Amino acid sequence: MQLAERLRAHPWLAVACAGALVGITIGLFLPIRAASQSKADEAKWTLPTPASVKRFDEAKYQALRRAPFWGEVKQPGERGQQVAGWSLSGIVTRPSIRAAVTLPGKRETTWVTLGGALPDGATFVAANRDTIWYEKDGCRRARKLYLLPKAQSDACIGAKGEPAAAPSGTPTPPPVTSPAPPPARRPH
Incomplete structure (x- = not known):
C-alpha cells in the first residue's frame, strides 16, 4: 500500500x-561493435620527393649571413671583435637616472648620468629597474644588471634615434619622464 x-x-x-x-x-x-576503418586510412603513404622538400636556399642563407645583427662573420680560427669590457653593477632611478659601471680589474665604480658617456664611448639613453639602453655606432643596445658582457649582449636592437624593436624577452625602454607632483590637499 x-x-x-x-x-x-x-x-x-x-x-x-x-x-x-x-x-x-x-x-x-547488445554487444558493442568496433568502428569500421575509414577509406582515408587505407590510402598508402609515401615519402615526398627530395625536390619537393628543398629546405636550403643559398640566396636566403647569404642574405641572413650579411644581416647587421650578426656583426662581422669570421672564418674558423679568426678572432672576432672584442666585447666592451665594462659591466653594469647598479641602477638608480630617483632622484635622477644614473648607472654604476665597473671596469674589469678595477675596484672603483663610475656613475654615468642619463645622456652621459659610458667607458667605451657609447651614450647612455634609458634605464629601468634591471636594464640600461645605450647607443653606439648608430645602433641601440641593451645591457642587463650584473651580467658579464658577451657578444650577444652587444647586439644591435634598433637604429639610433628610432624606437628600438627589442628582441624577445627584452622590454622596450620606458620613456624618461619625471613623476607627477602629488595632488594638493585642502583643509577640511
Whole structure:
C-alpha cells in the first residue's frame, strides 16, 4: 500500500526507474561493435620527393649571413671583435637616472648620468629597474644588471634615434619622464 501511494505522489520516480531498468537490460544484451576503418586510412603513404622538400636556399642563407645583427662573420680560427669590457653593477632611478659601471680589474665604480658617456664611448639613453639602453655606432643596445658582457649582449636592437624593436624577452625602454607632483590637499 505504501509503495503504491508513493508512486502516485511521484510518478516521475516510477518513470525514471523503469527507464533505468530498460537501459540496463538493453546494455547487457547488445554487444558493442568496433568502428569500421575509414577509406582515408587505407590510402598508402609515401615519402615526398627530395625536390619537393628543398629546405636550403643559398640566396636566403647569404642574405641572413650579411644581416647587421650578426656583426662581422669570421672564418674558423679568426678572432672576432672584442666585447666592451665594462659591466653594469647598479641602477638608480630617483632622484635622477644614473648607472654604476665597473671596469674589469678595477675596484672603483663610475656613475654615468642619463645622456652621459659610458667607458667605451657609447651614450647612455634609458634605464629601468634591471636594464640600461645605450647607443653606439648608430645602433641601440641593451645591457642587463650584473651580467658579464658577451657578444650577444652587444647586439644591435634598433637604429639610433628610432624606437628600438627589442628582441624577445627584452622590454622596450620606458620613456624618461619625471613623476607627477602629488595632488594638493585642502583643509577640511
